[in-house]
Amino acid sequence: MPELPEVETVVRELRDGLQGRRIERMEALWSKTFQNINGRDVDGQRVRAIGRKGKYILLYLDDQDMIIHLRMSGQLLFTGARSQAPHKHDRLIFDLEGGERLVFRDARKFGRIYLVNEADSHLAHVGMDALDPRMTPSHFRNLLRQSRQGIKAFLLSQKGISGLGNIYVDEALFLAGIHPLTRCVSIKNPHELRTVILGVLTKAIDNMGSTISDYRNTRGNEGMNQHYFYVYGRQGLPCKKCGAIIVKARMAGRGTHFCPECQPEA
Ligand SMILES: [Zn+2]
DSSP: OOOHHHHHHHHHHHHHHTTTOBEEEEEESSTTTEEESSOOOOTTOBEEEEEEETTEEEEEESSSEEEEEOTTTEEEEEEEOTTSOOOTTEEEEEEETTSOEEEEEETTSOOEEEEESOHHHHTTTSOEETTOTTOOHHHHHHHHHHOOSBHHHHHHTTSSEESOOHHHHHHHHHHHTOOTTOBGGGOSOHHHHHHHHHHHHHHHHHTTOOOSSSOOOTTSOOOSGGGGOSSTTOTTSBOTTTOOBOEEEEETTEEEEEOTTTSOOO
């Protein structure tokens, strides 16, 4: 599933290719993908600005907002000319002014696009974005102090802090030397963990995200960050720090990769 770095890569490309342009016509090819909460029409509206909160892409239109969640396999792709027949996995088509076309392609059909009056209030329940400047060391420390969860479950929950999924949680906890089941309140150095999380996400954005299976950027290209993982997908291989064998086990409901030597149980 695309996480913050993959979604941020898409958002940056959308700012180049979509921001300021008018959607001449939108067509939903799979009815469940498009949830029109306010029942209004998209056609003719300009995309004023593009934002992101956690794993959500936000399109601020002239009169309303659009929230896009890629979920498992969703892709936003600029496909060029309108004359082409849609791909069998295209669920939504945006014909843009100037003749270009943007499609929402989603093999597994879990992706959702919501048309709402106001995106930010609609996403008020989602925790602060991990890269939000207001996610200060003291704010992060207070979030951990208030949580009764284990750290992996907390970071996956999207409550308090949003954007991290299974890949980047595993990578960050490895680099911080924290066992995934450690209680949030027991983490001795929240400041260091926050710094590591920022570093992991920033590096992944620099590498245009990670492609495990379905993720592609808006031009159909794969990310590069999967080549630099420390633990994710490396079960059975030696730890890059200490040489111990990386383990995969089910924790917080997910397949979790960690080094038993570098990340001892607290
Ligand atoms: Zn190790």
